[in-house]
Amino acid sequence: MVKSPLSFKDSRTRLVLASMVLSTLLTAAVLLLVYITANRTIEGETRSVVSAELTGLADEYERLGLVGLMVAIERRLPTASERDALYLLADRSGKTLAGNLKRWPEGIAAGSGWVDLELRRTETDQLVPISAASILLPGGERLLVGRDALARQQFDRVLFHSVALALGAALALSILTGWLLTRLVFSRLKDIADTAETIVSGDLSQRMPQRGTGDEFDQMAGTLNNMLDRIEELVSNLRTTSNSIAHDLRSPLSRLKQRVVALAEPGKSDLDREVDIARATAEIDHVLRVLGQLTEISRAEAGLGREQFEPVDLERLVNDAVELYEPVAADKDVRLEVTGRAAPIMGHRPLLSQALSNLLENAMRYAPEGTAISIELREDGPFALLSVRDRGPGVPVEMLSQLQLPFVTLDPARSDRNSGLGLALVAAITRMHGGGFSAQNADPGLKAVLKLAQKP
Template identity: 35%
Template sequence: MSSARPTSRLARLLRSASFRLTLFYAVLFMASAGALFGAVYWTATAAMQTDMAAVLRSEAYQLAEVHRRSGLGGLADQIARRINFRTRGPIFYLLQAPNRRVVVGNLPGMPPVDGVVDFVPQPDAAVPEADGERAKLTGFGLTLPDGSFLLVAQDAARLTDMQHAIVRAFAWASGLTLLLAIAGGAFLSSSFLRRIDTITRTSRAIMEGDLSARIPAHGTHDEIDQLIASLNAMLGRIQQLMDGLRQVSSDIAHDLRTPLGRLRQHLEDARERATTTEAYDAATDAAIAEADELLETFSALLRIAQVEAGAQRRAFTEVDLSELARSVGEAYQPAAEDSGHTLDIRIEDGVRLTGDRQLLAQMLSNLVENALHHTPAGSTVTLAVGKAGTGIAIEVADNGPGIPEAERAKVFDRFYRLDRSRSTAGSGLGLAMVKAIAGLHGLTIELRDRNPGLGVVVTG
């Protein structure tokens, strides 16, 4: 088991995308280095050959000048001195008379060749050997005016040594590069796999029911951290939706039990006690009323779910919020007067917002209706819309009894109702819808104490 796990880990490492990508770039780099090696090798070799030829040509023409001034004897004496003193390094000379007799030199005779020539001297020449092989010479031949032949040559071992040095340098550099690439690829892949394993463990924890699990970020703000941030935001949204679903299920089970019980009681009364057509009609009407209330509640829940899912965002257009709020306020003026309220409308012109006109109208209607419904007759309800810096501000305020501070955070929950409101009609979903619509439009909503009364402020 202990040997299988490292083998499996190594195989997974070698199969990882990051390791394969590193190897791909390593091979690409090696190919580039090979092309560079060829260019350097060819350029350096050509440069050194040109330099050697230039040195030998200069030496040969200097000696030719000596021949012009001093004749063949003077040239022979000059070559002899240079061979004895070797002031210019390992340079080889050959001076042949017109009849190919060797006059002086440390090279055996050879057929005259003008210009640059590469050759391997005869075994009797005093030329050093390398690895059991006679050295290759590069020479420059020159036929003199009297028919004699002059050859100046140099050992080509320097050129060979330089070529070998270039090959060794590139071989070491390539090997080291490949080794570092493999080691770097293994390190990067291992780090990458550790982060992937963290994401996998978190995913498994979530699949096992722990919706609060989150993926830890490294704080490097790289692509993986950005992906983790997006995944954590998505997980947070999923947890929020699941918590909301559980809460809705619990609220439905708790708050709809009473109307369902009343509906069942009406039906039982109709079956057991109604003896006349009028009694049946009354029981049926009461059951229909209870069923309509249930249907309205479920419709409101469905609308809230649709809004929270963000499906309406695709239909957003620019809305004249001033005109919309003014029309909502005018629509509720008669209801406010009938209930003994005063509806004060304070609308600033030119307030615009990108959103869904129908949903925004429902948000404003719910706020106004909620204020009228939960304040006593004689209260004043104010609907105000204006600009707040670069954004907008909506406020529906009243001078009624307000909401206790301890309960303000709960009034936007589904089915939540204050104790004093439980005797009045309603499902407790109005402010939940307001919160969902505000969230869909990127608006924030808060409750403020107006002393007396309450203000619901929506800003964005």
């Protein structure tokens, strides 16, 4: 069902509305602050000017008396219109003595502070809004000085309309910005969702699209693609493993069945029965060995055992393995040589020992008599590299990338001693330790390399 563009259940609509509301509120707060600040600044300046004029006229009164004050007011009147200045000097009864206002405002006592009111000007005979302050003179006269507030009210209206216009523009801009933002975000999400739907349908070769911008979406797509590469690899390995298990276990189980059936045959001698039992036991041991190795690979792939990670001294690990395999190597007339150094890593000691043992057994299987097997340790940035090299015939180039797959072996017969799971277990252990396994022909021989993160 297609959602309505205005539905509040649509995350795009909610995001646009949230962007609009937040942007509008922020703009309104800023414009309101500007409006209040401008009004307070103008009012403060007006009051300062009026207070200064009141003080000046009061000084004129003290120095020159009432007549001198009247002269001072009359002297200011020619320029009063330009300054929007208003003056009113009245006697005790409220009669106008000087100024450009007709009469003293009713209900306003002299010295009552700052007031906003309407009075009639003498030159225009019109009521005008004024803001004024007044004082009571020592002789009982009343003096009022103010400013015509009409211009200020017009300014307030212009400022208010400007603020409203700016707020409307900000609202429109926030809607446009929110729409563009959601279009950008949801178009990328739609690409990812469409690709994910294709992958869910079974096409594991699909990858999340990247636009080459290097932004967070590209980084996320890269991470997801790495995950998909790993999933595709695991699924491929699972298919190969399943097929190989069916192939490798069918033969020993069939032979085991034959041995069991043979035991029930009449006329069998005790010696023949013992031979059949021994062969059946060997088949069972082979099946158990394969299942045990598969279990170890599965546990390593799943990362089980990470809680048992501890500091592992690779040099000591190598020396212990060499000490263990030297007698076997001596029987085959093969030397074990150790070179290099590496700092300790955090790892699973038994599994690392198992991986090294598998490499040594594999190397000794193909090492010619009178040659050496080289074991090298070195560091490569945050990784420790442990390599084992024999001087044997090497591996066909097309097989190098398949050595770490389960049930892959150079021996087509897949003898009981080699089920093709040793290097698969080694690769799983290296991935568990944040690294990887690689093999390359060394001319002569094969060089297997374990790459282990020092801090997985």
